Amino acid sequence: MLISELQIINFRNIAFLRAAFAPGLNLIHGPNAQGKTNVLEAISLLVTGRSFRTTMDREMIPWVRDTYEATLVRARVEKRSGEERFMLTFNQSEKHVTINGNPIGRLGELVGRINAVLFTPSDLQIVRGGPAFRRRFLDVELSQISRRYLFCLQRYDLALRQRNALLKMHQSRPNLRQELFPWDAQLAEHGAELIHARQRMVAQLSQLSASAYNRISGGSEGMKITYQSQTQPGDDDDIGTIRAKLEQALAKTQAEDIRRGATSAGPHRDDFTFLLSGRDARDYGSQGQQRSCVLAMRLAELKIMEDATGECPLLLLDDLMSELDESRKRAFMECLDRRIQIFLTATERELVVSHVKPDMIFHMDDGTLREDLIAS
Amino acid sequence: MAEKFPEPLERLINELSRLPTIGRKSAQRLAFYILKCPREQPLALARALEQLHERLGFCPRCFYIATGELCSICADPGRDASQLCVVEEPQDVAAFDKPGAYKGLYHVLLGRLSPLQGVTPEDLKINELLTRIKDPMSRVQEVILATNPNVDGDATALYLSRLIEPLGIRTTRLGLGLSIGSSIEYADELTIRKAFEGRREL
Numbered sequence: 345m346l347i348s349e350l351q352i353i354n355f356r357n358i359a360f361l362r363a364a365f366a367p368g369l370n371l372i373h374g375p376n377a378q379g380k381t382n383v384l385e386a387i388s389l390l391v392t393g394r395s396f397r398t399t400m401d402r403e404m405i406p407w408v409r410d411t412y413e414a415t416l417v418r419a420r421v422e423k424r425s426g427e428e429r430f431m432l433t434f435n436q437s438e439k440h441v442t443i444n445g446n447p448i449g450r451l452g453e454l455v456g457r458i459n460a461v462l463f464t465p466s467d468l469q470i471v472r473g474g475p476a477f478r479r480r481f482l483d484v485e486l487s488q489i490s491r492r493y494l495f496c497l498q499r500y501d502l503a504l505r506q507r508n509a510l511l512k513m514h515q516s517r518p519n520l521r522q523e524l525f526p527w528d529a530q531l532a533e534h535g536a537e538l539i540h541a542r543q544r545m546v547a548q549l550s551q552l553s554a555s556a557y558n559r560i561s562g563g564s565e566g567m568k569i570t571y572q573s574q575t576q577p578g579d580d581d582d583i584g585t586i587r588a589k590l591e592q593a594l595a596k597t598q599a600e601d602i603r604r605g606a607t608s609a610g611p612h613r614d615d616f617t618f619l620l621s622g623r624d625a626r627d628y629g630s631q632g633q634q635r636s637c638v639l640a641m642r643l644a645e646l647k648i649m650e651d652a653t654g655e656c657p658l659l660l661l662d663d664l665m666s667e668l669d670e671s672r673k674r675a676f677m678e679c680l681d682r683r684i685q686i687f688l689t690a691t692e693r694e695l696v697v698s699h700v701k702p703d704m705i706f707h708m709d710d711g712t713l714r715e716d717l718i719a720s
Numbered sequence: 721m722a723e724k725f726p727e728p729l730e731r732l733i734n735e736l737s738r739l740p741t742i743g744r745k746s747a748q749r750l751a752f753y754i755l756k757c758p759r760e761q762p763l764a765l766a767r768a769l770e771q772l773h774e775r776l777g778f779c780p781r782c783f784y785i786a787t788g789e790l791c792s793i794c795a796d797p798g799r800d801a802s803q804l805c806v807v808e809e810p811q812d813v814a815a816f817d818k819p820g821a822y823k824g825l826y827h828v829l830l831g832r833l834s835p836l837q838g839v840t841p842e843d844l845k846i847n848e849l850l851t852r853i854k855d856p857m858s859r860v861q862e863v864i865l866a867t868n869p870n871v872d873g874d875a876t877a878l879y880l881s882r883l884i885e886p887l888g889i890r891t892t893r894l895g896l897g898l899s900i901g902s903s904i905e906y907a908d909e910l911t912i913r914k915a916f917e918g919r920r921e922l
Contacts, residue, residue: 525882526879530874
């Protein structure tokens with residue numbers, strides 16, 4: 345899968361951008377705060393309908409242009425099945441998406457049409473941050489490759505909010521247990537699917553990232569990723585078994601949940617851990633090791649996504665070069681599959697061209713993107 | 721601040737903006753439109769509004785709309801009183817009640833469970849439903865739960881099934897799946913999954 349052409353109008357500091365990209369490595373270089381990441385953000389908007397930097401659409405619209413009408417991001421995407429055209433427009437009050445000229449009703453229908461793996465400096469939070477970062481990573485990942493997962497996630501989330509509302513606002517109701525039942529039943533039904541899918545995803549990630557980790561870090565620590573759930577599913581549990589366990593867990597914690605006014609068991613509380621030689625990388629890993637963990641996982645993700653969709657995903661690498669030391673940089677570049685279309689941002693072109701030859705080089709200057717004509 | 725108009729117009733705008741999906745802007749547009757209309761049109765609207773509550777109400781048995789004592793469905797002796805179809809809103813009855821599709825009776829809950837919006841069982845016509853089923857004169861043998869197939873609708877159906885099943889009455893959930901006349905080729909993955917779950921012997 346590749347983006348052959350991209351057009352951006354009124355997006356952050358980009359007033360107008362139109363560019364054709366190469367199938368392989370596309371380097372976008374320029375000093376900080378010129379708009380390099382904005383290009384990646386615009387692309388990822390077409391992937392998920394949402395920004396990876398903000399939950400506020402308002403932040404993405406330019407703030408000093410009084411003639412502002414709307415923001416537009418448009419792309420021609422070449423897939424194995426043929427070319428597809430995507431267009432997303434939004435302003436303060438509306439958001440619309442069309443695919444091949446046909447409007448789609450819900451943003452959720454966009455998810456999974458373009459597959460991309462994104463690496464940003466804040467990815468370090470997946471190793472170092474709280475469990476919410478890691479759950480979000482899995483949810484974004486799985487939603488892209490499985491509509492069923494996205495459906496279960498949305499249903500689980502709503503049932504959870506309803507159950508918590510019941511626990512918080514109606515604690516003293518005489519038939520509370522009876523009224524919790526229909527929400528518990530739905531949490532168990534959809535939650536079991538989430539746990540099952542995440543568990544298999546983590547196992548796959550663990551298997552695939554182990555070798556990538558050693559290649560990037562040049563070490564032999566033996567990286568592993570393990571899923572932790574209070575529901576304690578076995579490795580070979582089917583969905584029905586997990587569902588029964590989740591039902592039991594919800595029943596067991598019900599009295600406590602009523603007291604606390606919140607739901608304590610379920611996939612919304614699960615987590616996963618990076619292990620290096622059996623020790624938690626969050627507590628014991630160096631920053632370099634932690635970065636290697638995330639990168640190795642992103643590479644594993646690329647492979648999983650390709651297997652699941654039959655398409656080679658796009659790879660969006662934001663400011664990767666400043667994140668890695670020399671040997672890791674070189675090793676990572678060697679890991680990259682040249683069939684993949686890559687968008688790489690860097691503060692200086694030399695940081696990249698000294699390691700690898702890009703197929704196209706662009707310079708970003710104050711929101712304006714120009715192709716470098718200097719032969720490298 | 722929104723500008724103020726002469727009192728009669730302002731009052732109309734306020735009343736209109738209390739309707740669902742109508743904000744102040746839309747209310748203003750409607751109000752100015754009504755002002756421009758020939759006198760007969762708004763008067764006809766006013767009469768229609770006035771008569772709505774005077775001549776219509778909810779059926780005391782099933783809570784569908786009724787013009788007389790009972791609604792037209794409850795008053796129809798040709799209906800099969802052994803089947804009771806439970807729906808969320810009166811407009812759902814209108815959607816289900818197509819000739820030849822279903823001959824039984826209905827019960828309208830007038831909503832769905834949603835703790836987030838403060839809707840709990842006593843806000844719905846659930847007690848009325850149970851009283852109706854438990855009535856010694858009742859001929860109900862099957863309760864068909866036809867709430868919407870979303871999280872709140874499913875929760876409402878699950879809650880009801882727990883209350884009704886102990887009474888020894890068959891409870892069923894409306895089937896989900898492929899729509900008739902559509903091509904299987906274009907059905908999405910979730911619809912197909914539901915269709916498989918709901919398969920039956922031929």
